[in-house]
Amino acid sequence: MLAVERLSRHFGGLRALEDVSLAVRDGEILGLIGPNGAGKTTLFNVVTGFLRPTAGRVRFRGEEITGWPAERVTARGIARTFQNIRLFREMPAVENVVVGEHVRTRATLLDALAHTRTHRAEESAGRERARALLALVGLAGRETTPAGALAYGDQRRLEIARALATRPALLLLDEPAAGMNAAETEALMALIRRLRDSLGLTVLLIEHDMRLVMGVCDRVAVLNFGRKIAEGSREEVRRDPAVIDAYLGRRAERRAPAAQGAGDVVLAVEDLRAGYGRGDVLHGVSLEVRAGQIATLIGANGAGKSTLLRTISGLLRPRTGQIRLGQVAIGGAAPDRIVGLGVAHVPEGRQILARLTVEENLRAGAYARRDRNIEHDLAALGERFPVLRERRAQPAGTLSGGEQQMLAIARGLMARPRLLMLDEPSLGLAPQFVDRVFEVVLGVQAGGVPVLLVEQNAQRALETAHWGYVLESGRIATQGAAMRLLGDAAVQRAYLG
Numbered sequence: 001m002l003a004v005e006r007l008s009r010h011f012g013g014l015r016a017l018e019d020v021s022l023a024v025r026d027g028e029i030l031g032l033i034g035p036n037g038a039g040k041t042t043l044f045n046v047v048t049g050f051l052r053p054t055a056g057r058v059r060f061r062g063e064e065i066t067g068w069p070a071e072r073v074t075a076r077g078i079a080r081t082f083q084n085i086r087l088f089r090e091m092p093a094v095e096n097v098v099v100g101e102h103v104r105t106r107a108t109l110l111d112a113l114a115h116t117r118t119h120r121a122e123e124s125a126g127r128e129r130a131r132a133l134l135a136l137v138g139l140a141g142r143e144t145t146p147a148g149a150l151a152y153g154d155q156r157r158l159e160i161a162r163a164l165a166t167r168p169a170l171l172l173l174d175e176p177a178a179g180m181n182a183a184e185t186e187a188l189m190a191l192i193r194r195l196r197d198s199l200g201l202t203v204l205l206i207e208h209d210m211r212l213v214m215g216v217c218d219r220v221a222v223l224n225f226g227r228k229i230a231e232g233s234r235e236e237v238r239r240d241p242a243v244i245d246a247y248l249g250r251r252a253e254r255r256a257p258a259a260q261g262a263g264d265v266v267l268a269v270e271d272l273r274a275g276y277g278r279g280d281v282l283h284g285v286s287l288e289v290r291a292g293q294i295a296t297l298i299g300a301n302g303a304g305k306s307t308l309l310r311t312i313s314g315l316l317r318p319r320t321g322q323i324r325l326g327q328v329a330i331g332g333a334a335p336d337r338i339v340g341l342g343v344a345h346v347p348e349g350r351q352i353l354a355r356l357t358v359e360e361n362l363r364a365g366a367y368a369r370r371d372r373n374i375e376h377d378l379a380a381l382g383e384r385f386p387v388l389r390e391r392r393a394q395p396a397g398t399l400s401g402g403e404q405q406m407l408a409i410a411r412g413l414m415a416r417p418r419l420l421m422l423d424e425p426s427l428g429l430a431p432q433f434v435d436r437v438f439e440v441v442l443g444v445q446a447g448g449v450p451v452l453l454v455e456q457n458a459q460r461a462l463e464t465a466h467w468g469y470v471l472e473s474g475r476i477a478t479q480g481a482a483m484r485l486l487g488d489a490a491v492q493r494a495y496l497g
């Protein structure tokens with residue numbers, strides 16, 4: 001169906017893709033994996049016409065499409081989703097899907113302006129189809145919700161529905177499971193199988209979640225430093241020593257968190273209610289984080305975890321309830337005052353400053369500091385994240401997804417906070433970097449800074465934390481020592497898969 005032949009794409013001296021050949025067979029689900037920055041998204045960008053190749057060709061159903069503009073590629077039958085979600089955030093979910101249909105509708109712009117019958121008929125048929133697609137991806141009932149107000153994992157499903165609206169034969173998915181917990185990933189796997197088995201689609205899938213890759217892919221190809229290093233069945237790839245070295249890594253020894261003393265309460269949240277628009281998302285949440293502690297907050301997409309962090313960091317006003325940092329009441333204070341008091345919040349989905357360089361982003365993280373150790377900290381972070389040191393002059397927006405995630409975390413550390421809040425730090429990271437991030441979390445705690453960690457990877461979060469809170473529909477449903485929650489049957493069923 002798709003043949004990529006000796007494809008290269010360079011950025012200055014950087015070989016993001018180098019001489020890659022790959023064939024996707026009709027009706028298969030092919031996985032594309034590899035470390036952060038390996039060139040996976042670049043391959044999607046070249047195939048779909050977002051980037052021109054430096055060398056090589058792309059063929060789709062026998063026809064050469066190399067260098068075609070993106071709209072033409074889409075119209076020919078290739079659709080994609082984006083690693084960094086691209087939705088019209090203010091528009092209702094259903095309208096985002098309708099937009100996808102427009103590449104296919106027959107009515108011309110003139111019809112649209114004249115409001116002719118063809119146009120109206122197609123519009124209502126289009127909206128019907130869009131609703132059906134939303135139901136297919138599991139978003140029935142959310143049709144009128146603005147895309148930006150959906151939980152992150154739901155936005156990823158909406159991206160799939162929009163891609164399907166262009167009626168593709170080949171669907172390219174860029175990290176569809178990012179931001180989903182174990183149960184949601186299961187549902188996504190079933191959806192991807194259904195797309196192939198019932199709709200007859202061919203799927204090329206980039207994903208770091210190995211359970212998903214091994215669960216749905218017929219074959220897997222592996223990129224490393226822009227080159228293809230392996231291709232074959234799941235089993236062949238899983239056992240390939242080059243893949244293990246470059247990507248899967250050997251199970252690092254898990255460091256348990258340093259014992260937590262009976263520290264003072266650093267953050268106290270009491271009976272907090274908050275939300276957007278008319279409804280509440282948090283219905284009276286209480287929790288605390290003590291000195292020397294890693295506390296984790298787990299729960300499904302849309303449970304309110306990110307909303308809680310946003311309220312603590314002042315991005316959202318609490319409606320009732322208390323938030324205290326040490327002795328100081330911070331509920332309702334301005335975000336920069338809260339940063340100044342020592343709360344660093346690494347938001348979900350990166351939100352780095354795309355036009356600034358890597359180094360400028362890191363320095364921005366230290367803006368509230370008055371001490372002289374900033375240069376020292378920059379150098380130390382360069383040791384921890386070598387890629388950020390290598391790329392210090394690169395505009396942050398051109399980093400790969402995983403590289404941006406590392407930058408977001410490093411920027412949070414640059415604040416030398418009293419409390420570090422991380423919203424899904426493992427999002428989009430290759431397995432060996434997930435290990436590194438949890439190491440960083442342990443290092444922060446060992447250095448005396450308590451951490452409030454929100455994670456979809458509930459297993460790893462509970463293995464790393466001292467205390468866990470389970471948030472369900474805006475309420476703390478369960479809390480306890482993280483070790484105990486790991487063994488709790490209900491928690492296992494709902495979140496550990």
Ligand SMILES: Nc1ncnc2c1ncn2[C@@H]1O[C@H](COP(=O)(O)OP(=O)(O)OP(=O)(O)O)[C@@H](O)[C@H]1O
Pocket residue numbers: 011014016034035036037038039040041042043083394398399400401402403428430
């Ligand atoms: N416009 C650009 N200028 C310079 N470097 C770039 C540009 N675009 C991409 N790169 C670099 O090319 C490399 C490959 O990026 P790509 O986004 O394809 O990686 P990826 O395999 O998708 O990684 P991830 O899993 O982290 O998303 C990265 O190191 C990235 O920093």
Ligand SMILES: [Mg+2]
Pocket residue numbers: 040041042083400401402
């Ligand atoms: Mg990518």
